[in-house]
């Protein structure tokens with residue numbers, strides 16, 4: 509690895525599972541980098557491989573049916589092919605969607621916080637206790653000393669999620685992976701937690717991977733965004749560029765499915781028609797072709813590779829906002845359907 513600012517360098521990384529029906533290729537040749545102190549958003553619909561990608565990078569998938577390939581360097585150390593337990597907590601922290609499944613229900617909050625402090629930072633009991641109170645204060649938990657004696661079920665969902673963040677930060681990791689950290693929470697708490705994460709990140713200087721199915725959540729909170737579909741990287745760009753110069757039809761479709769402040773309150777969002785691909789039998793050619801309003805015949809034959817100028821990459825033969833893209837879409841609208849037979853309702857397309 510040449511650039512010392514790069515903390516995580518993932519290249520052609522794939523994860524498959526042997527299943528009774530055959531090989532499920534859940535992550536397929538994904539490449540990206542994260543610099544120190546930066547945030548990468550990973551966005552895609554349910555089943556696109558976001559969690560498997562990150563859990564597998566962390567060595568958290570303990571299945572002998574798993575097949576992992578490619579490379580992933582963390583601060584110069586190759587993760588693929590080795591036990592990664594020594595990275596957990598200390599160098600890489602994780603926050604999961606549901607704090608109840610990751611907090612131990614029968615252990616007081618205090619003990620769950622002390623463990624990483626003692627284990628990773630070799631603190632004694634007194635130091636750990638003091639630091640635990642600081643951490644709970646940092647994540648906005650009132651009466652921290654009293655909380656240390658409580659059990660997870662005594663806290664609200666939002667408070668439990670803050671405790672999870674405090675535990676993940678306790679080991680002072682260089683990278684924090686936040687996998688849908690707020691999906692289970694209501695909108696106000698969600699915003700509070702995401703803003704809190706951003707502030708803490710700036711304070712500590714760690715890198716963050718923020719996984720979400722909502723492109724709106726990633727906007728404004730990330731430096732770069734990677735859009736995944738069917739285990740493949742569809743588009744990767746600096747965050748604002750992704751919105752101002754969207755190139756992939758799937759990104760465009762995801763974008764049409766998020767509520768926007770400039771729309772009247774009850775504007776109907778356009779859900780993406782159809783279902784994500786089956787990882788055992790994905791469609792030939794571009795994985796998105798059965799649902800893509802731009803799809804042409806060659807999209808069903810050839811698999812596009814993510815490519816593009818500079819740090820903006822996309823895997824598409826007919827990118828949005830190009831002459832090729834515009835004519836492909838216009839021809840499909842004219843025909844009333846795409847090369848894969850997807851019917852286009854002209855009323856919904858402008």
Ligand SMILES: Nc1ncnc2c1ncn2[C@@H]1O[C@H](COP(=O)(O)OP(=O)(O)OP(=O)(O)O)[C@@H](O)[C@H]1O
Pocket residue numbers: 525527532534552553554555556557558559560561571721787
């Ligand atoms: N152990 C496994 N064996 C076979 N397939 C698996 C296994 N674990 C996950 N998958 C499949 O991998 C695909 C991707 O799952 P993953 O959980 O990574 O999606 P995701 O993008 O995180 O979705 P969500 O937004 O719902 O969290 C799914 O089709 C899932 O069924």
Ligand code: SF4
Pocket residue numbers: 756757758794795796797798800801802803804807812823824825826827
């Ligand atoms: S235009 Fe073709 S290559 Fe591009 S996303 Fe649609 S189906 Fe895939």
Ligand SMILES: [Mg+2]
Pocket residue numbers: 558559560687688
């Ligand atoms: Mg997931």
